[in-house]
Structures are given as structure tokens and as C-alpha cells.
Amino acid sequence: MSGVCIVGVGIHKFGRTEELSGLDQGVFAVREALADAGIEWPQVQFAYGASDAAGNPDTMVDRLGLTGVQFINVRNGCAAGGSALFSAQMAIASGQFDIGVAVGFDKHPRGAFNALPSEYNLPDWYGEAGFMVTTQFFAAKIMRYMAQFGISQEALGRVAEKAFRNGAKAPHAWRRTPVSLEEILEAPLVSDPYTKYMFCSPAEGGVALVLASEKKARELGKPMIRLKAATMRTRPPHSFEVFAPSIDVVADDSGPRGTATRIASADAFAMAGMGPGDIDVAQLQDTEAGAEIMHMAENGFCAHGEQEQWLIEGRTEIGGALPVNTDGGCLACGEPIGASGLRQVYENVVQLRGHGGERQVPGDPRTAYSHVYGAPGVSAVTILER
Amino acid sequence: MRAIAEGLFTDETPARLVGGRNRETGRIVFPCPPGESHEPVALASEGTLWSYTVQRFRPKSPPYAGPDAFAPWIVAYVELAGEVIVEARLDAVAFDEVKIGMPLRFAPAPLDPAAADSVMIPAFVPAGATA
Numbered sequence: 058m059s060g061v062c063i064v065g066v067g068i069h070k071f072g073r074t075e076e077l078s079g080l081d082q083g084v085f086a087v088r089e090a091l092a093d094a095g096i097e098w099p100q101v102q103f104a105y106g107a108s109d110a111a112g113n114p115d116t117m118v119d120r121l122g123l124t125g126v127q128f129i130n131v132r133n134g135c136a137a138g139g140s141a142l143f144s145a146q147m148a149i150a151s152g153q154f155d156i157g158v159a160v161g162f163d164k165h166p167r168g169a170f171n172a173l174p175s176e177y178n179l180p181d182w183y184g185e186a187g188f189m190v191t192t193q194f195f196a197a198k199i200m201r202y203m204a205q206f207g208i209s210q211e212a213l214g215r216v217a218e219k220a221f222r223n224g225a226k227a228p229h230a231w232r233r234t235p236v237s238l239e240e241i242l243e244a245p246l247v248s249d250p251y252t253k254y255m256f257c258s259p260a261e262g263g264v265a266l267v268l269a270s271e272k273k274a275r276e277l278g279k280p281m282i283r284l285k286a287a288t289m290r291t292r293p294p295h296s297f298e299v300f301a302p303s304i305d306v307v308a309d310d311s312g313p314r315g316t317a318t319r320i321a322s323a324d325a326f327a328m329a330g331m332g333p334g335d336i337d338v339a340q341l342q343d344t345e346a347g348a349e350i351m352h353m354a355e356n357g358f359c360a361h362g363e364q365e366q367w368l369i370e371g372r373t374e375i376g377g378a379l380p381v382n383t384d385g386g387c388l389a390c391g392e393p394i395g396a397s398g399l400r401q402v403y404e405n406v407v408q409l410r411g412h413g414g415e416r417q418v419p420g421d422p423r424t425a426y427s428h429v430y431g432a433p434g435v436s437a438v439t440i441l442e443r
Numbered sequence: 444m445r446a447i448a449e450g451l452f453t454d455e456t457p458a459r460l461v462g463g464r465n466r467e468t469g470r471i472v473f474p475c476p477p478g479e480s481h482e483p484v485a486l487a488s489e490g491t492l493w494s495y496t497v498q499r500f501r502p503k504s505p506p507y508a509g510p511d512a513f514a515p516w517i518v519a520y521v522e523l524a525g526e527v528i529v530e531a532r533l534d535a536v537a538f539d540e541v542k543i544g545m546p547l548r549f550a551p552a553p554l555d556p557a558a559a560d561s562v563m564i565p566a567f568v569p570a571g572a573t574a
Contacts, residue, residue: 171503180474182448184506186554186564187498188530193518196496201520204494204543249497249538303462303473304493304520304528 061146061284062274063441065094065267066406069162071260071390072231079111079393082263083162084120086396090158090265095277101267102154103127105144107137107161109394114160135431136289137161138264138398143287143437145268156269163393165259177300177433191432192256192345194299196248199347202313203250206362208350210250214241215368216346217254217388223375224389226416229400231260232389255346260391264399266406282409285329285424285440290321292434299432317436318342318355318428325426325438326357333357336440337422338408339379340401342430343386353381356428356438380418383408398437401427409443447554447562450475453485460486460549460565462527471527486523488549489570493520493528497538510555521547521567531565535572546570 067089069082077085083106091098098121106114106128115128133140138161145159172191174184183189202208218238224230236254244252274281292298293315295305307314326332333356341356343349350368354361358379367373373381384390384404387397405425408418422443429437444458451474452458463475464484475483501513519533533541534552550568553561 173506180448181506182451182564185508186447186532187502187507187509187516188518189506190498190502193496193498197494197518197520200496201494201543246497246499248499302530303471305470306522306525306527310493310522 060271061149062269062271063266063282063284063402063406064269064274064277064279065090065096066403067091067093067265068229068400068403069263070229071262071393071400074261079108079162079164079261079263080114080117082164082261083108083114083160083265084117086162086263086265087117087121087158087160090267094267094279096156096267098122099124100156101126101158103145103148103157105129105131105141105159107131107133107141107395107399109137109163111162111164111395114162134433134435135394136398136429136435136437137395139429139437139439140289142266142399142402142439143289146284146287149268149270155273156267158265158267159399160263160265161396161399162263163395164261165393167259172300179300179302183302188302189300191299192248192251194301195256195345195347196251198297199345199351200250202347202351208362208365211238211242212350212365212368213250213255213346214238216343216349217241219374220343220382220385220388223383223416224385226414227384227389230385230389231391232385251345251347257344257387257392260393262390262393262396262400264396264403266399266402280410280443282406283442285331285442286325287439288321288325288328289435289437290317290324292317293320296434298434313355313361316355316430317434318352318430321436321438322356322428325440329440331424331440335424336379336426337420337424338383338405338418339381339426339428340383340386340404341381341428343382343388344392344431346388348430349381349386352428352430356426375416375418383413383416383418398427398429401429402439402441405441409441444551445560445562446551447564450483451565452551452563457488458551459488460529462486473527473529486526486529490521490523490547490567492533492541492543492545492547493522494543495519495533495541508554510557512557517541519547519567529565531567533567535568548572
């Protein structure tokens with residue numbers, strides 16, 4: 058896959074933009090990405106578009122130009138953006154196309170996602186009894202993890218504190234005001250052990266990436282940011298996912314269970330011919346503070362339980378050994394499902410080009426890792442190299 | 444006692460939860476799915492706490508059908524050894540005394556404690572509790 062490069066990136070600020078539809082924000086991002094790549098829409102040979110709740114992405118050809126371009130919509134749960142990117146890179150790696158776009162956008166109502174049992178093949182009583190609440194799952198998952206691996210609530214607070222501190226330095230972030238560790242820990246609990254600052258919120262935003270073959274990228278004269286690996290994987294048996302009235306018992310339940318993340322991560326590293334120690338900056342799914350902690354280990358960057366010490370030592374800070382979520386991640390940017398995974402890749406390209414400004418990772422980073430995880434037990438990983 | 448849905452509890456006293464055993468693989472799930480693929484099985488009445496959280500705000504209606512008045516409750520995952528881990532409420536224990544691994548006993552609870560004829564939902568209590 059050494060033949061696929063990212064030659065243009067664009068983003069519409071995450072958060073709330075009342076006057077623009079989700080699609081508008083996607084179009085904004087595409088135009089910015091085209092300008093960044095130094096091309097015009099008619100040069101685009103194909104597009105993959107991701108949106109979960111903001112309409113069909115392909116309708117944006119109205120705004121961008123009716124060039125007859127191939128435009129495929131992707132709806133794949135929380136991996137929608139990652140799946141659009143995966144599909145786009147395949148189109149180029151296959152030799153069919155030289156240049157194309159992966160775009161993702163979304164616009165969700167305020168507050169927690171309001172899911173109905175019938176949408177998940179669950180009986181109505183499950184919702185009537187009060188179990189159809191995503192935050193319960195996230196909280197129960199980290200509660201067991203904390204008990205198994207000795208992670209404190211303060212560690213969760215440190216992740217949130219870092220997110221808002223980094224978000225303050227990222228122009229595209231939503232929450233741009235630092236919050237002290239004390240305030241995070243003393244805030245009202247939403248679902249124990251999580252306080253209100255430890256969950257991300259549904260949001261809005263748009264991101265677009267222009268992908269090109271290596272030959273095309275050289276012609277465009279852009280910095281060569283190579284996509285070394287892109288994987289999308291689904292869950293293995295016995296995993297614990299959202300909206301689970303029951304979970305399988307297993308013979309030995311003392312360790313962590315298998316996850317889509319572990320599969321996507323291991324396969325991406327194998328594909329890239331690298332290991333976790335080779336990565337200079339990482340964007341890891343942080344739907345909640347504990348997700349970042351679990352994903353540090355599930356993606357192979359540390360052993361389960363080491364996160365407590367890593368956070369105390371600041372190893373995942375922008376100036377640390379492995380900066381994680383340098384733009385504040387989902388906690389600071391919010392989560393527009395279709396755009397979220399592509400935001401991570403956008404941020405990695407910015408970092409590899411050295412354009413991170415106040416949030417730039419020092420030391421001239423050459424490799425960057427992105428990881429999405431979400432319902433219904435899906436994960437997408439990318440590895441970039443400059 | 445009226446369960447929140449048919450086929451959730453056994454008819455005996457005290458009632459047990461009803462799971463479904465896959466007729467081909469033997470895997471047990473809860474609740475028992477409709478159709479012929481799973482055979483209903485009465486699940487163990489006693490188990491241990493696998494994980495939990497506290498629901499601190501009133502869930503949105505719909506789908507939540509509980510009373511308007513809200514007090515936080517414990518959401519538990521209870522391991523029934525060799526069978527399945529089920530999601531249920533956990534009652535009769537203070538929030539700060541909940542410990543993963545603690546022994547629990549099945550004890551269905553009213554969805555609306557203030558109503559005389561409330562439907563009952565899956566719930567557990569500490570094994571030694573009298574509730």
C-alpha cells in the first residue's frame with residue numbers, strides 16, 4: 058500500500074454551527090481539501106462519503122459540480138469515516154484511479170444519542186426498564202477494567218484534563234477552554250465513575266481528505282504523506298458491546314476480552330511493517346476518558362495497567378513520548394459520527410506536515426496512528442508515514 | 444407478579460430469569476430470542492457481580508417507561524456461573540458498598556416502586572439481603 062498518499066486535507070470546525078447543515082459542512086471541508094491539494098473538483102475521479110444522521114453525501118455533487126464523478130455513500134456505524142477512507146485507498150491501490158476524495162460529515166441533535174430498542178433488534182422492555190442508555194455501557198466497561206488493572210478515577214480525570222488543554226490549541230475543536238483536574242473530578246457524576254466532563258457529546262463537523270497515487274502526488278508537488286496501512290475490522294466472539302442485555306461467560310475472564318480494536322490494530326501494524334514503538338503521534342478513540350486509557354493498551358502502546366503511570370508522567374502529552382489526541386480528541390471536538398474518524402487522520406496529516414502550531418508535536422514526527430472504535434463493535438485504524 | 448414482558452421470568456416462586464439456549468451451539472443468551480433457534484432455560488438464581496455503574500439521570504422517554512420521579516439506581520452485570528452474564532438492576536446496597544465479585548441473588552423489582560401494581564423488571568440484591 059506504499060502507493061497511496063494523502064495530498065489534501067480540509068475541515069469544518071466541529072461543535073455547533075446552527076446556520077449550516079451537515080452537508081454544508083462536508084462541502085466546506087471538500088473545498089478546503091481541494092484547495093490544499095491544489096486541484097479543482099473536475100479532476101476528482103471518485104469520492105466516498107460518510108454520514109450517519111445528516112443525509113446522503115453524494116447529494117453534494119449539486120454544490121461541487123455535476124461532473125458525473127463516481128460517488129459512493131458509506132454508512133457503517135461509528136466506523137463510517139474510517140470505512141470511507143479505507144474504500145478510497147483501495148480504489149487507488151487497485152490501480153483503477155489516481156486521485157479521489159474521502160469525505161465525512163454529521164449533525165446530531167443535542168444531548169445523548171436517543172436510541173430505540175427496535176433499531177437494535179432488542180425487545181421493547183429493555184428500553185422501558187431504562188437500559189437503552191449508551192453511557193451505562195461505557196461506564197460498566199471501564200468499571201470492570203479499573204478493578205482488573207488498578208486504574209483510578211483520577212486517571213480518567215487526567216485524560217479529560219489533557220483533552221481540553223489540547224483542544225484549546227486546536228482551531229477546529231469545539232471545547233476550547235481548559236478545565237482543571239479538580240473541577241473534572243468534582244463535577245456531577247453522569248454514570249459512575251464518569252463525571253460530565255469525561256464523556257464526549259454528539260456534535261457537528263465535516264472533514265475531507267484528497268488521496269492520490271504516489272505518481273500523482275509527486276506531480277502535485279505536495280509533501281509525501283503515505284498511507285502505510287488502513288484496516289477496518291468487526292468484533293470477535295465474547296466481546297462486550299453497547300446495548301447488551303447479556304454477555305457470554307468465558308472460561309478465563311481474568312484478562313481483557315478480544316475486541317475489534319485489537320484485530321484492526323494488529324493487522325494494521327503487520328501491514329505497515331511497524332510496531333507500536335515506531336509511532337510518533339496517535340489519535341485514539343476517546344468517546345469517554347476511559348476509552349482512551351483502554352485503547353492505549355488495546356492498540357499495543359502499553360501493557361494493561363501501565364496507563365496510570367503513563368498519565369502521571371505525562372507520556373501522552375503533546376511533549377511526551379507518545380502524544381495522544383493532540384487536538385483534544387472526541388472529548389474536546391465532540392463526535393459527529395461520519396466525520397470523527399477522518400478528523401483523526403486530518404490531525405495526523407497536520408502533525409506530520411509540522412503545521413500544528415501551538416499543538417505541534419516537537420521532534421519532527423514521521424509516523425502517525427489513528428484509531429476509531431464504536432457501535433456495533435467496529436474499529437478502523439490507519440498508519441501514516443512521511 | 445407481573446413481569447415487564449412475557450417469558451422473562453419463570454412462573455415458579457421464587458421466580459427465575461429465563462434465558463435462551465441456542466439449539467445448535469449451546470450458547471446461552473438473555474432474554475430468550477423469539478423463534479425456534481433458542482430453547483428457553485431457567486437461569487441460576489445466584490451469581491456474582493461482573494461489573495456495574497450508577498444511572499444518575501432519568502433516561503429519555505421514550506423508550507424509558509419508569510415514573511417521572513427519579514432516584515439513581517445501580518445497573519449491574521451479573522455472572523451466572525457457566526451460563527451467561529445478565530444485565531439487571533441491583534437493589535438493597537449502598538452505592539459505595541458495591542464490589543465487583545460480590546455474591547448476588549435474583550429478586551425482581553418494581554419499575555415504579557410507588558405504584559401498587561407496577562410491572563416487575565429483572566433485578567438482583569446482595570445474597571444475604573432480605574429484600
